[in-house]
Amino acid sequence: DRVFGQLKAVTAVAGMLANAHVGIDFAADAYSGSERPRGVLFFVGPTGVGKTELAKALAELVFGDERAMCRFDMSEFQEEHAGERLTGAPPGYVGHEQGGVLTNWVLAHPFSLLLFDEMEKANPAIFDKFLQIIDDGRLTDGRGQTAYFSHSVIIFTSNIGAATMPPSADYEALEDHFQAAIEQKFRVDLGRPELLGRLGGGIVVFDALRPDFVPSISSKFVRQLVGSARHAGYELDIDATALDQRVLELIGHDTTLGARSIRDPILESLLRIPLNRWILKDDVPAGSTIRVTLPLGARQCQFELVSAPSFGPDTRV
Secondary structure (H helix, E strand, C coil): CCCCCCHHHHHHHHHHHHHHHHCCCCCCCCCCCCCCCCEEEEEECCCCCCHHHHHHHHHHHHHCCHHHEEEEEHHHHCCHHHHHHHHCCCCCCCCHHHCCHHHHHHHHCCCCEEEEECHHHCCHHHHHHHHHHHHHCEEECCCCCEEECCCCEEEEEECCCHHHCCCCCCHHHHHHHHHHHHHHHHHHHCCCHHHHHHHHHHEEECCCCCHHHHHHHHHHHHHHHHHHHHHHCCEEEECHHHHHHHHHHHHCCCCCCCCHHHHHHHHHHHHHHHHHHHHHHCCCCCCCEEEEECCCCCCCCEEEEEECCCCCCCCCC
């Protein structure tokens, strides 16, 4: 319902959930594998195709709330000493009493999803911490407190290989391309093949955005806008068919920016900005119903006030 055109990725996540729920594992005894994370996945593919969205959907499905996901932008951990932010400064250093951002989160929220975005931008020294998490399911902070990841789901995302992605390639060709890019990055460039060994079959390649799924993604963004308008007190009656068709015409075959280009600038300029300006200019009161149409050839949607709240002399506030 939330991620379109990524059957392989959704299937991989479903398999991880089945493994976590049933619990059968390669273990010497019934408990030796119980401390490892419930699932570890590595999402790789073009930008804007649903990697982060699938992680959010997974957090909502498993933990009941998107806010159960803690996201770390690994571009902020490019320096070698930045790894101390995850576990906290050692004794005797400034900030030692504060602990680490990662260990603090897991100690407070043991049932959560951890998203490490743009993994390839992190300093290689940080990978040692990830190896420990994947293998042992635990990490000790600078204060000596141990955070356990046995009830966590861990997802890494990466755009490795997106810049050299072959145009108009089918999924099998894209999968081979991104797998080769990951091998080059971790085995040759970083010299850390052990991380690939820990990930195993958890590497999931996302497909490029295909034009067939553009109307579904457009409709999803429109539904979000309708929900936001309803929260603000406005009911929107939108000609979704005409809007979806216009989005498909505008995006054409250039899907290199993924779903982000559908939301902004296309739907932003067609619908959101004109709607907010029209409500502000005409002082449309909350509680109104607005009809939204997109005439053929028009550069933006047109709006019509269908109904407005009526206030009697004793009810006006």
